[in-house]
Amino acid sequence: xxxxxxxxxxxxxxxxxxxxxxxxxxxxxxxxxxxxxxxxxxxxxxxxxxxxxxxxxxxxxxxxxxxxxxxxxxxxxxxxxxxxxxxxxxxxxxxxxxxxxxxxxxxxxxxxxxxxxxxxxxxxxxxxxxxxxxxxxxxxxxxxxxxxxxxxxxxxxxxxxxxxxxxxxxxxxxxxxxxxxxxxxxxxxxxxxxxxxxxxxxxxxxxxxxxxxxxxxxxxxxxxxxxxxxxxxxxxxxxxxxxxxxxxxxxxxxxx
Numbered sequence: 041x042x043x044x045x046x047x048x049x050x051x052x053x054x055x056x057x058x059x060x061x062x063x064x065x066x067x068x069x070x071x072x073x074x075x076x077x078x079x080x081x082x083x084x085x086x087x088x089x090x091x092x093x094x095x096x097x098x099x100x101x102x103x104x105x106x107x108x109x110x111x112x113x114x115x116x117x118x119x120x121x122x123x124x125x126x127x128x129x130x131x132x133x134x135x136x137x138x139x140x141x142x143x144x145x146x147x148x149x150x151x152x153x154x155x156x157x158x159x160x161x162x163x164x165x166x167x168x169x170x171x172x173x174x175x176x177x178x179x180x181x182x183x184x185x186x187x188x189x190x191x192x193x194x195x196x197x198x199x200x201x202x203x204x205x206x207x208x209x210x211x212x213x214x215x216x217x218x219x220x221x222x223x224x225x226x227x228x229x230x231x232x233x234x235x236x237x238x239x240x241x242x243x244x245x246x247x248x249x250x251x252x253x254x255x256x257x258x259x260x261x262x263x264x265x266x267x268x269x270x271x272x273x274x275x276x277x278x279x280x281x282x283x284x285x286x287x288x289x290x291x292x293x294x295x296x
Contacts, residue, residue, distance in 0.1 A: 054097065055107070059087050063104075067111055080104040162216035165194045165207045171274040172245040173235060175216060180204065217246075217287035222264040225283055230254060235287040236270050238279070246287070248273040 055063065063083075072079050080101040088098040163176040175197040182192045183206070191206045192213065207213055217235040220228070228234075228251060236249040253269040264283040271278045 054103075055087075055099070056092050056096075058090075058092050059099075062087075063107055063111075067108065074108040075105055077101065077105070080108070163213055164216045165196070165205075165214075166212035167196070168205060168207070168212075170245070172238075172247055173217070174199075174246075176213070215290050218290055220283055220286045220288050222259055222283065224288070225259070225264045225266055228254065228268075233289070234270065235289075236272065236279075236281060237285040237287075238272065239285070252278060 066074065066083070074080075083104045084099045084101040087093060087104075093099070163179075164173045165176050166173050176194050177197040178195040180193040180195055182190055185191055185208075190209045192209055193204055194207050194213075195201070195204055220234075230251050230253060232251045234249055234251060235246050237244055238247050249270040249272045251268055252271050255267040255269075257265040257267070259265055266283065267280050268283065268286065269278060269280050270286075
């Protein structure tokens with residue numbers, strides 16, 4: 041997966057505060073076809089002739105239409121992602137434990153009510169292209185494969201639609217790893233699974249690794265000074281790294 045992406049054309053952002061408020065109100069309350077040329081032309085003329093736009097460029101109807109399109113697309117993506125996220129939480133219950141007082145369900149949940157606010161969860165997924173883990177921006181769709189397992193189509197943070205992938209939930213989706221802090225250093229031991237930032241001349245990406253050896257050193261004002269020898273799971277290569285390059289599973293905090 042190439043870390044470099046083509047520069048995207050920025051969305052029009054020349055609306056005034058009052059115009060933004062008007063557009064938001066129309067989005068929520070209007071029963072008209074917001075994307076029709078006639079409607080967008082009417083709004084554009086209204087904005088362009090208002091006193092608040094004096095001395096500013098006129099608004100094109102296509103800019104109004106693009107704003108509505110983007111807002112509707114964003115809303116649909118959030119709803120779709122939230123629905124699929126509830127299925128991810130069902131398959132990965134350790135990522136989102138049920139509320140106290142609820143028994144674990146054997147049926148897929150709709151909306152995730154039993155699991156609290158799923159919007160606060162963050163996930164990462166392992167790309168089939170390079171085996172590295174990337175943060176998930178959106179879950180776009182889901183499907184059942186012939187084996188009966190569930191796959192989700194993932195949009196990675198910082199990447200466009202051309203990099204979307206179908207990912208097996210059980211094997212390659214999990215709750216987002218969190219950076220280790222100096223206070224956790226004494227709790228780490230040989231054999232622990234970590235997510236390690238592998239830094240190379242042309243890229244820096246995260247891979248699963250296991251701690252092979254730890255050279256304990258005194259901590260100072262800069263934090264942890266220990267050296268960790270890790271072995272990457274994807275190619276069995278070893279590297280000495282400092283704590284700042286290591287992340288752990290969220291369960292590490294509850295187990296230690």
